[in-house]
Amino acid sequence: MSEVKIVATLTPLKQHVDTIRSAAQAMVGPTxxxxxxxxxxxHESRAIPDVRNxxxxxxxxxxxxxxxKSEEDLKKHVAMPYHDDFLEILDGKLENISVQRLEKL
Incomplete structure (x- = not known):
């Protein structure tokens, strides 16, 4: 089986930044x-509205x-109870969520 690479970006509504930060940090250890x-x-990022500044x-x-390690391992992760809890915390608190699967060229 081949390795799976994912980039997931969560952009919270302004009033929920601290809640989403805490919930995201809590996912790291067990995962x-x-x-x-x-x-x-x-990682925490901030948009740069103007690349000249x-x-x-x-x-x-x-x-x-x-x-x-594999697609199966990713599926196991998504099935973890703490992943479900994380998704519940995110509900209604995000401006945008983007999950992308990467393939090396």
């Missing part, structure tokens, strides 16, 4: 302990960089 997890890193002034997002 990294999963047998099929090769990488599960959380690199000030971090835009919306806050949280970006997960994930690598899994």
């Amino acid at each position: 990294q302990l999963e047998a099929g997890c090769l990488q599960y890193d959380l 690199l000030a971090n002034e835009g919306a806050v997002s949280f970006v997960f960089i994930e690598r899994w």
Whole structure:
């Protein structure tokens, strides 16, 4: 089986940034302990509205960089009770969510 790479970006509504940050941070520890997890890193980003001015002034997002040994391992992760709890916390608190699967060229 081949490795699976995922980038998941969560952009919370302004009033929910702290809640989403805490919930996202809580996902890291238990996920990294999963047998099929090769990488599960959380980053906080800010949109840069103008690339000529690199000030971090835009919306806050949280970006997960994930690598899994296999599709089956990713499916096991998504079936974890704490993943369901995380999705419940996110409900109604996000401006946008983007989950992308990466394929190396």
